[in-house]
Amino acid sequence: MTIYDGADAxxxxxxxxxRLVLPQCACGDWLWPAVSQCGTCGSxxxxxxxxxxxxxxxxxxxxWHRFGFTENIDLPFxxxxxxxxxxxIRLLGxxxxxDQIDPVIGENIYGKIGATRVGERDIPTIIWRRG
Amino acid sequence: MHPLYGTTAVAGIGMxxxxxxxxxxxxxxxxxxxxxxxxxxxxxxxxxxxxxxxYGDDKNEPVRLMPTLGIKELKWSSxxxxxxxxxxxxxxxxxxxxxxxxxxxxxxxxxxxVEGASGRLSAAVMAHHLNDHMLAAGLVAPAQICAIRANxxxxxxxxxxxxxxxxxxxxxxxxxxxxxxxxYDRSLDLDAMRNSRWIAEPFRLFxxxxxxxxxxxxxxxxxxRARDLNKxxxxxxGCANGAEKGWGDLLENDDEQLYxxxxxxxxxxxxxxxxxxxPADIDVVQLYENFSAQGVASLIDHGFxxxxxxxEVVKFxxxxxxxxxxxVNTGGGNFAQGFIHGIxxxxxxxxxxxxxxxxxxxxxxxxxxxxxxxxxxxxSAIFGREIP
Ligand SMILES: [Zn+2]
Numbered sequence: 001m002t003i004y005d006g007a008d009a010x011x012x013x014x015x016x017x018x019r020l021v022l023p024q025c026a027c028g029d030w031l032w033p034a035v036s037q038c039g040t041c042g043s044x045x046x047x048x049x050x051x052x053x054x055x056x057x058x059x060x061x062x063x064w065h066r067f068g069f070t071e072n073i074d075l076p077f078x079x080x081x082x083x084x085x086x087x088x089i090r091l092l093g094x095x096x097x098x099d100q101i102d103p104v105i106g107e108n109i110y111g112k113i114g115a116t117r118v119g120e121r122d123i124p125t126i127i128w129r130r131g
Numbered sequence: 132m133h134p135l136y137g138t139t140a141v142a143g144i145g146m147x148x149x150x151x152x153x154x155x156x157x158x159x160x161x162x163x164x165x166x167x168x169x170x171x172x173x174x175x176x177x178x179x180x181x182x183x184x185x186y187g188d189d190k191n192e193p194v195r196l197m198p199t200l201g202i203k204e205l206k207w208s209s210x211x212x213x214x215x216x217x218x219x220x221x222x223x224x225x226x227x228x229x230x231x232x233x234x235x236x237x238x239x240x241x242x243x244x245v246e247g248a249s250g251r252l253s254a255a256v257m258a259h260h261l262n263d264h265m266l267a268a269g270l271v272a273p274a275q276i277c278a279i280r281a282n283x284x285x286x287x288x289x290x291x292x293x294x295x296x297x298x299x300x301x302x303x304x305x306x307x308x309x310x311x312x313x314x315y316d317r318s319l320d321l322d323a324m325r326n327s328r329w330i331a332e333p334f335r336l337f338x339x340x341x342x343x344x345x346x347x348x349x350x351x352x353x354x355x356r357a358r359d360l361n362k363x364x365x366x367x368x369g370c371a372n373g374a375e376k377g378w379g380d381l382l383e384n385d386d387e388q389l390y391x392x393x394x395x396x397x398x399x400x401x402x403x404x405x406x407x408x409x410p411a412d413i414d415v416v417q418l419y420e421n422f423s424a425q426g427v428a429s430l431i432d433h434g435f436x437x438x439x440x441x442x443e444v445v446k447f448x449x450x451x452x453x454x455x456x457x458x459v460n461t462g463g464g465n466f467a468q469g470f471i472h473g474i475x476x477x478x479x480x481x482x483x484x485x486x487x488x489x490x491x492x493x494x495x496x497x498x499x500x501x502x503x504x505x506x507x508x509x510x511s512a513i514f515g516r517e518i519p
Pocket of ligand 1: 026027038043
């Protein structure tokens with residue numbers, strides 16, 4: 001298994017434990033991509049707070065070409081940028097697309113933690129569904 | 132006047148381009164050949180080259196070129212950061228900085244790409260950015276990242292998809308008439324284009340640039356020295372490079388208004404302010420189009436049109452030489468001239484201003500070169516046949 005040691009390590013460890021946690025500075029700013037110190041106020045007092053896996057679709061693409069590193073994902077598949085409700089942080093993820101219906105920007109979604117197998121690794125990720 | 136305005140010039144150019152995987156020489160050999168052509172044009176001995184600039188993680192460290200070119204002393208070697216084509220125009224500004232500050236006097240701007248040596252460009256660009264967030268989402272290629280941005284531009288900002296098709300058609304129109312282009316003497320089959328296979332929606336195959344092997348080199352010297360060399364100088368009038376707050380490698384968390392752009396708004400602002408020029412002054416545009424939608428967005432960012440009037444401006448008839456009001460990619464661009472990480476767009480900028488283009492724009496005096504759109508760091512430059 002992968003040992004995460006970047007500024008976003010709590011995010012990955014959270015997903016592994018079944019929770020979505022995202023970082024907020026004491027000044028109120030949500031910091032994403034994760035950093036060790038807030039660029040607005042300079043504070044290092046950053047709390048990782050659990051967030052509901054609910055949000056909206058910010059944008060999307062449906063991939064049909066077999067790109068390297070996607071060998072374990074069935075084609076076609078939809079990747080989305082999801083705006084997480086409440087904090088407004090955008091996360092990259094996948095959208096379940098059983099009926100190949102085009103997503104709509106702003107559409108409500110909810111997520112469940114799954115994984116994407118890349119090479120020999122299972123990377124935890126949120127699989128989003130409409131609703 | 133800004134220090135970059137008309138103080139340096141391109142004095143010689145060379146380009147060697149082959150189908151992907153069919154270069155007759157190894158990468159360094161192709162690059163050295165392009166540099167020799169550029170210097171021969173200018174009448175400058177390659178031994179007197181003293182500087183190099185590249186972009187996009189080019190693998191040819193300049194010091195290694197010294198033996199084959201007989202270079203006496205290397206005084207400047209640098210590169211614009213970033214894995215994409217965003218740095219292409221900025222490379223000319225960097226070369227000018229070396230010359231104007233007296234740190235070098237004959238600087239080669241170059242890009243070389245031969246698959247055997249550098250691998251697939253798309254893979255190299257992504258290796259620069261890839262992380263677990265992207266891998267887990269299945270987002271592993273520039274086409275997909277640009278597709279997500281394009282969908283937001285089309286759907287949320289109501290840019291008509293037709294504009295992208297018009298741009299692709301203009302590139303192929305020019306490419307079909309350019310003997311140095313991969314699409315030379317071939318007409319674009321519109322049905323085949325419209326029904327080509329999906330890559331990542333909204334992009335089909337014909338919305339994507341496809342890589343070639345090859346290299347191009349540009350000899351930059353001071354404007355004064357250029358006037359003593361063999362070829363008509365093409366002056367660098369301005370160059371801007373960088374990113375503004377709310378744009379960059381932000382895991383798609385860019386500022387909402389900047390998100391569907393290609394990052395050029397601050398670049399265009401500075402470029403026009405520092406040259407005293409405006410979009411209306413530009414006679415011809417060489418536009419790096421990695422993907423069709425990003426080419427359209429780049430034109431919007433550079434002030435040639437807006438979200439509202441893009442359909443009226445980005446029209447085939449308007450984009451082609453010699454009759455269009457906004458001739459774009461007169462060599463064929465990345466789509467149809469060829470794609471050596473975009474360096475062919477700079478090559479055509481110089482050819483056009485010298486009057487050597489296969490698709491000449493009547494009395495073209497000013498050419499805008501827009502670098503790789505959508506990259507975290509982007510750049511653009513304006514070149515002139517004379518110094519207005
Ligand atoms: Zn703060």
